Amino acid sequence: MSEAVQFVHEQLTVKKELPKFKAGDNVTVNYKIVEGGKERIQSFRGDVVKIQGNGATASFTVRKISDGIGVERLFPFFSPNIDSIVLNKAGKVRRAKLYYLRERSGKSARIKEKRF
Amino acid sequence: MKGIIGKKIGMTSIFAADGKQTAVTIIEAGPNVVTQVKTKDSDGYGALQLAFSDKKEKHSTQAEINHFAKAQTSPKKFVKEFRNYSIEKTLGETITVDIFSEGEKVEVIGTTKGKGFQGVVKRHGFSGVGAQSHGQHDRQRAPGSIGNSSDASRVFKGMRMAGRMGGDRVKMKGLKVVKIFPEKNYILISGSVPGHNGSIVLIQK
Numbered sequence: 001m002s003e004a005v006q007f008v009h010e011q012l013t014v015k016k017e018l019p020k021f022k023a024g025d026n027v028t029v030n031y032k033i034v035e036g037g038k039e040r041i042q043s044f045r046g047d048v049v050k051i052q053g054n055g056a057t058a059s060f061t062v063r064k065i066s067d068g069i070g071v072e073r074l075f076p077f078f079s080p081n082i083d084s085i086v087l088n089k090a091g092k093v094r095r096a097k098l099y100y101l102r103e104r105s106g107k108s109a110r111i112k113e114k115r116f
Numbered sequence: 117m118k119g120i121i122g123k124k125i126g127m128t129s130i131f132a133a134d135g136k137q138t139a140v141t142i143i144e145a146g147p148n149v150v151t152q153v154k155t156k157d158s159d160g161y162g163a164l165q166l167a168f169s170d171k172k173e174k175h176s177t178q179a180e181i182n183h184f185a186k187a188q189t190s191p192k193k194f195v196k197e198f199r200n201y202s203i204e205k206t207l208g209e210t211i212t213v214d215i216f217s218e219g220e221k222v223e224v225i226g227t228t229k230g231k232g233f234q235g236v237v238k239r240h241g242f243s244g245v246g247a248q249s250h251g252q253h254d255r256q257r258a259p260g261s262i263g264n265s266s267d268a269s270r271v272f273k274g275m276r277m278a279g280r281m282g283g284d285r286v287k288m289k290g291l292k293v294v295k296i297f298p299e300k301n302y303i304l305i306s307g308s309v310p311g312h313n314g315s316i317v318l319i320q321k
Contacts, residue, residue, distance in 0.1 A: 002125060002126050004125040004126065004144065004300075005126050005127075005142060008130075008140075008295075008302065008304065011297065012131075012295065013130070034134075056129055056130065057128060079131060079135050079137070080131055080132075081135035
């Protein structure tokens, strides 16, 4: 990344304290939504499928099964709409992008928890 | 008309307070030096000649060195003329990004990335044949017929065919100035601008 891009990133984005997480971890993302002029916080809980990009454009994708249907949502790390992120479980996975979860369902789509 | 010569640095994105993400291009614009003032009396038209980016004296001709010496500045790599400049400037003065303000609509001129020799599908948006069926096996991106046989029996001028693509001078209109950093000479423009990173662009209004 060029120096200028980094400079602009530092000037224009607000630093936030977010927990460190990886692909395979189970997180809850609390994000703000505006509904009829009022702001409220909605949470999205699921497994992190991937983390992509760097700098101001970095984002991550969270996948959950909602009423038997897989739902994926992409969040930019530096979005001002992200209120907080809670790390629920660290997952034990062997790759950085968990696209294989999309073809699986039920028991085989589970991710083993990492025990220390 | 007001304008400035700059160098495209790269792209990133910024967030508005409501969470809206905007793609922006960072351009290092200026400082430019006024190296010649043309007036209606002396040259037949009014214009400002601006110069950008230093170069070494040993890489310059004597004519260049003398021309830039008149404006009391070192030789520059890029020289461009802007007609009917709306801001009053004299020889040797500098122009910086402050001439633009945030939220202003500007035009950006640049040279697009060269794509080399390209076929009609990429160059002119032809749809090609499509499926590899009905006897097609190696003509999926071919242009098809380019004319008739007996009547005309020639190919009309301007027929769109394969050829060199890119490397054209392009002007993008109606781009918004998102942010200015005068201390670093950076200007952030919404969306993309023509050319590769490091290429020279003109920002004007």
